[in-house]
Amino acid sequence: MTSIKLSVLNLTLIFFFSLQFAQAQKFNFTEITKNDLEKTESTIDSTAGVEILEFHKDVYFDVRAHSVNLITKVYKKVKFYNTRDTDLNYATTNMNLYQEGGLREKVYNIEGITYNLIGDEIIKSELEKSQIFETEKNKYYDQVVFTQPQINKGSITEISYKIVSPIFWEIDEFEFQFDVPAKKVTAEIRTPTYFVFNQIPKGSIQPNYEYKKKKDFRINGKVDVYKYSAEDVPPLKDEKYVGNINNYKSGILFELVSMKYRDGSQKKYAKSWNDVAATISFSDDYKSDINRVRHFKDDIDAIKSATTDSLQRMKMIFKFVKENIAWNNYSGKYFDKGMKDALLEKEGNVADINLTLTSMLRYAGFEANPVVISTRGNLKPFYPTVDRLNYVIAHVLLDDTGYVLDATDKFSQPNVMPIRTYNWNGVFMDNDNKKWGLINIQQPPIANKIQFINVELDENGEARGKVKETLDNHYAYLLRKEYSSTSQEKYIQEKESEQRNMLIENFKIENLESDEELSESYNFTVENSFDAVGNKIFLNPLLFLSSKKNPFKSKERIYPVDFIYPFNDQLVVNIKIPEGYKVESVPEPIRIAFAASTGSYEYSLAGSGQYLRLNVNFKMQDSEIDADQYNFLREFYKQMTAKEQEQIVLTKI
Template identity: 35%
Template sequence: MNFSPKRALVVVLFLCCTNLTFGQNFKFGKVSLEELKEEKNQDDSSAVASVLYRKYHLKFKYLDDIGFVVETRVHERVKLYSKDGFDYATVSQKLYNSESKHESLTGIKAFTYNLVNGKIEKHKLQKSGIFSTELSKFYDEEKFTLPNVKEGSVIEYEYLVQSPFYYSIDEIPLQYDIPIKHQEVSIETPEYFVFKPSQKGYLTLNPRYGSKPGKISFTSKTRSDNNGALNTNYSTQSIDYKISTTEYVMENVPALREEPYVNHMDNYRSAVNYELSYVQFPQSTREDYTTTWAKVVKTIYESDRFGKQLKRSRYYQDDLATILDTHITDMEKMVTIFQYVKERMNWNDYLGYYSDKGVEKAFKEKSGNIADINLMLTSMLSHAGLKANPVLVSTRDNGVPMFPTMEGFNYVIASVELDDTIILLDATNKYAEPNILPSRALNWFGKLVKKDHSFTTVSLSPQKTSDIDVVMNITLDENGTINGKCRNTHSSYHAYSFRNHFATQEEEQYLENLENKNNGMEISNYTLKNKMEMGKPVIESFDFTMDGQADVIGDNIYFQPLFHKATTENPFKLEERNYPIDFVYPIQERFKINILIPEGYQLTSKPNNTNLVMDEKMGSFSYAVAANGKYLQVAVRFSINQAIIGADHYLQLKEFFKMAIEKQTEKIVLSRI
């Protein structure tokens, strides 16, 4: 191969110019015509928006009056391809507040760029587009919405977050729900603060580590008496120190796609976390921050807003004496107290394992946050002589804690030990039952905490199967119309879900939605049993009519024997999956359908009976059709026997669903006699 120095020089100059131009485009405000003309992401044509550039720079800054603070500067440029991407034109940032300190967001600079008649129009964010909201006692939210957004717009914004809480660095995401073309994430920490980094997600990360010098400059003031005249002297001092740097430069980061049966996508988003191990300033004692779950639990329990609330009992003793009978069993005591707290208290939508109002005030006002209600419940159960303890939980939205931290929990429920069995209770939902928790709390494991600060890990994943039983008696006419009676029986979590869903609408609206969901079904004579009888299955019965449920071709009638109850689309479409499949709870669906065929027709063909079983009995599917005179009897059972199935079983599960769906869509053939 011939080497040409001249050609090499041209290539080097070209690359330098290209990189220079590329780098200049990243400067704030340097939006190009090419970016505005771009109609789709070349690597992901389904993307509704793309991050063209993201810069995230976190550093520690020394302030004379405060000391070290954490400053995070964010600069992002986003392309909006369609109206579905307009949500990305609204940016929000949560800010934490304690009693004496608070985080702040400043320096918002934001513009929308549109291409109009071949020219770039620029629209600046006004103060009227910036909103501040109090989310809770400890969190505020700053939010701004970019103006004049259209399909094809490019938006760009920059802001600075300052936090006095140097011991707690928020998780830094490296992946969004939309693609990121180019991002630079840098973290700079002084040598005095030693952090333990950790990574999560399935992207391969290649951090670059380094160091650079840092300097703290501060001014001191002294006063002296000079023959009766008071002089003020200023002196400036500085301290040199070393800064550790970590940088992530990433190109073409794929979007984290929402998938079915995931407890919370953020648990699988690629990100980095920084846990503070210790702090040591020159000539000072080392202060350790690395903690254990035992220390976290002890700190929480010793708080006045947790352990002290469990001890309070005077405010409810008269009520407790009224509702309890001295002769009832421990199980009856538990159910009675649980039902009483559910009926009396109303959740105010605030989470937290610390009581907000205090249990006594919450009891009087009949309203409170998660901790107000469930610590109250735990206290009542314990006062009644039951082995009751609180259980610390991280909700599905809060994710699974990667290491021991106070922020690893954001929720608390109650537990009772009866006959060596732990029963979990959450009184913040009117339709909850013993061991039937709101889905927000079903997130892997919790920590059951006792008075001596010891704790045990308890599973939050339901073990009991939740059933739906469907019985239908159907008459099929020669035009493909079906008339019939249907009875749906919902048990356990299915009953809980039904009650919550039904409670949000009037019966008429529910039936209208049910009819629309089932392609124009007409419903009459609707009845509902056990709507509010917790512990019993919910049973709904109705008559119905549906047109077009069979294809009539010549002398033959073709139809799916499950009709509108058939599952026709596989929810699992990816070729591979890196995270578990979370069904929330084990499920079983059973269908028994009796079909009266039209007069003058006979059965010509039916699907073969089938029985599918996954490895380790994780799931099963059975399907049978039998002829009995003028009737066809269809029996189908579909079961998923584990709440969570590992990603290593994904391909088998996908194939299992595929085969079950194919069987349900096979048709029965009737022929005219």
Template identity: 30%
Template sequence: MKFNYTLFCLLFVSTVVQAQNFKYGKVSKAELAEKSNASYPEADATVLYREYNVEFFYKQDEGFSQKRTVHERIKIYTKEGAEWANQTVVTYDNGGTRETFDLKGVTYNLEGGSIKKQKLQKSGIFEERRNKYRKNNKFTMPDIRPGSVIEYEYVIESPFRSINDIDLQYTIPINKEVVELKVPEFYVYNIQSNPKATVAYNFETDSKTIELNFKARSGVGSANYGSYNSNNSATEAGTRTYKEIKYSLDESNIPPLKTEPFVDNLWNYQGRSIWEFAMFNNPNGIPENVAKSWSAVTKSIYDSEDFVSQIKKSDYYENDLQTVLAEATSPEQKMATILAFVKNKVKWNKYVGYYPDNGVKKAYKEGLGNTADINLMLVSMLQNAGLTTYPVLVSTKENGIPVYPTLEGFNYVVAAVNENGKYYILDATDPFSNVNLLPERAMNWQGRLIRPDGTSDWVGLYPGYVSKKLTYVQAEINQEDILVKVRERKGGHFAKQYRKEYAGTANEAQVKSVDTGSEAVEISEYEAKDVMSVKENMSVSYTATSNSLVEEIAGDLYVSPMLFFAQTENPFKDSSRIYPIFFEYPRSEKYNVSIKIPEGYKVKSLPEAIKANLANNTGSYTYLVKEAPGIVQLAVSLDINTPIVLPQDYEYVKGMFSQITEKEKEKIVFTKL
């Protein structure tokens, strides 16, 4: 008899969900005894219950305020699942206007058949400034171990009418999620699901009439609906009514967000509900349409004096700039010189934003600023040098990709120079950045270039050139081991990544950058040049010895011509692909390997040459091996010509990498003369 195990699991989970008590504090022994998720046994943790509530409350003389309450109960199965005991909640706080954050939490463990509770203490809660406008509220649940259940509830009170995106999916399964929002009829939202997600849910709606009681006051009163004031006649005691719209969602057995290799930002593909504040229905006036186009969003930023004035200011640097540009004549020289000058003059304080924190003048004087302080200063200097330069608004990888036009869709700014119709993108916050060489955090699809006349365009943020890595290898097989001499030249993003990781570190730490796979290889004579430089290329050289790279079978010697550089595992294992493949930047990796034929041996067999190409010049792989007098020569190249490959082309990419891994496992066979 065939038995549908998957259906049984889902029915079992559904039954358990219905039987559970999700009231805060009512964790059961059954939940604590649970060893794994029945539907997703590989999960390290499971959200047993998540409740998300939003309500708006009206106070006379203050208007509506928002209250957001989130309650989560999470089961920890493994050591890896313990990471869910560390949580971060972002709130608004600019030093004046702020959102309040109130939290309680408990960890539950089963000991000797009894439930042991440990409350979250103040020592486990701390704040961290995210930028000038927001802070991270971080907390770590106590006494975490495999088998624990954690439960916490936090309340955020906010003066704002905007509603945050509502998470409907995590990287672990969610057994049950209940969402309820109660919104006054004056606030109208465009509600949509994340179009990049594979799960989507629809809200049910209902409404009821709310009655407000007003106390008597003298003079002309005002009712504050959000940030808007409208005159009314509430000068005497009385009542007013409005309609409250309720949106509700109740879902069970939400699948986890699938993880795949080579993804830009996994959360771009998360199931979530997105709420765009679209219209304010003024009860005593004309409805105001708040939803914007991208052009309107960018124009509003350029209309801000806090933004534009930072670009216009130039008196604080003009004399210095004239000096540093004394020998720069071409536009390219001016770009490189000004970029280097700003990088050396002002260091990044790790805060992002498109509005300055300190202001460009103060940042220049003190040598410290956020992304806007630094890069608006860069825009100003480039313009002052006679280059056609514009700010470009960016959403970092961490911030995701905005679904609809919104100011919150951007959190970063860079500079773009238009020279003969070609854009050069610059970012002075990274010491190892260069012209058209952005930090990885800023390479997120595209940015919005904005002009003083209010017009704007999308510009690509990925490099239009190929970053190259070239490795020269000379190998000699001795009686007991193989001796390998390596010289490697890294260019573009290969060099930048190395510099970011190892600049200023000891030589011993840099040795760890050599990936020897599963082979036992000893590295010596390691030397890296131009690590602290911003030159296009840097170099690495070292000597490697190993007694595991050569295998003797029946008197013949077997050795992979790729030695320890071989890619022996295909990173693309799944039969299908959900997300785009993200290679970060166009790249070319080449290996020129020369292996001396051992004394007393000759070549018995060589791997066959292959060449594989992806459609539309997306990428290619070449493997050529030949015998020359006294040596075997190998030339291997892997070229990825586009940073993003769409999911429909996944099977071809997977196929090419399958060819690579199989080919690089093949051996040269030397036999005795």
């Protein structure tokens, strides 16, 4: 819990002690008709298996003698047109309720009914208390889960519940778009007039909006009332190469700007990113605890004496942290265990690991500083905020080159971090030089893949050959993670299955445990590798590597294409055609480009006699493509995938 949260809490409680509280009424469930249950498809999206018929959120403040809580009441009515697994997900409600120290969110008044049409009779099935499960998810969250009973094709469900949160200065986002269509979405959010909130829209759909002031008996004072509504909202569908789709889901975010007190004074909370950086950096973790070196001094002294090469020394310290503190899967920008206990117990959260790394690098003489970020699974911060930042990495400036490091993953390298870290900019904190603010997290270095394939065909359709593949940067990182999570036998079996049931032999992988270029090689045999018609053979020269479909199917796109990292794929295929055949025709060479120098694709095939050589080079130098470039990218991929379906024609001599 940050000092900002505690100070807001303390000051506000003093102000609210004299106010009174009144209990709000529950939502009334609606009448469900036979026609409602007989409806077979959504008028918004006929392919949808589920539709939200009604969603309402009511948010207000609950003020008692010695506490202030934020109340969020939710009502939802859902229609099931189908009962596929993905559709049935909407029958389950899963709530993560924050708890830390004396602050604990709770849920009350959970009610649920499922309606089914059996013959001509509407049958109700009520959610029982025994079907509601509450568990401790981890030390920060309790989890409440319940599933509506008796879900069938055509069912309609209604649920309502109330969440009570002592973290009253954080109003959850009002989402009015989902991954299924929604007929009617409304919200009423009431805040005391002495609390001033910014409303920040996100997504491409704007709801109807009403505002007014009125007296609210719940706080015995005036409130600002914000009403939002939207109807016939189309689903936001996930597509290929999207980061966190929730970043693009239409909704309204609330930011506490200021708070007024009885004496007329005002405290402001809206910040610049420099303010956010300064707030975090002046906490004890970043101001003093990060400079306690006695817990690792001897270990780093040994590394310093082992080499005079600065880059090598940085890598050795990085490796030392990865080998000595395992990540416990908890995020966080503040210490949990602290450096001493994390090193003793050889385990810690993100901050325990990466703030320790930063401290060690500083002790070793590097210009090293923490950078606080929001991870890929977390929403991008749409305004300057401390609370929406959930992760910290290390930044090193060495010989005018910047390096970002995350030691939570054994396979990460300098500037090649886990995928979760590539989401947004970072908040940089250099207390010594009084430098704070927002910096770009540079896109990863280009990931290179080079494949050499030698293959010999016989007239019976069998292809025999050898593959040699080298990978670096994120290509190597991802393969190391994949390979380490399974056995070699299973890895080979999956590879054989993915590539047209080929038989793989003499498999070998090199540099698996190092940060050098990774290489993989194997011999293969593939049956039915081409189509024979009469005295002709039709062969795809890419064999099992051709692209089958354009991944960009939608005609338009409202959010960027996110490749995560730039890449350069090079492929060379040497083909020996069967004895007694000659080449009749080969695909024409092609070179296409996307956005000037951003993307390029080259394909050329040449040869003589029984030998052919194919060269393919596909490069994408930017990891993110703006939505306004989508149609050009789609056409680029369309031409590329079409070329890769073209075939060599061989004729029997």
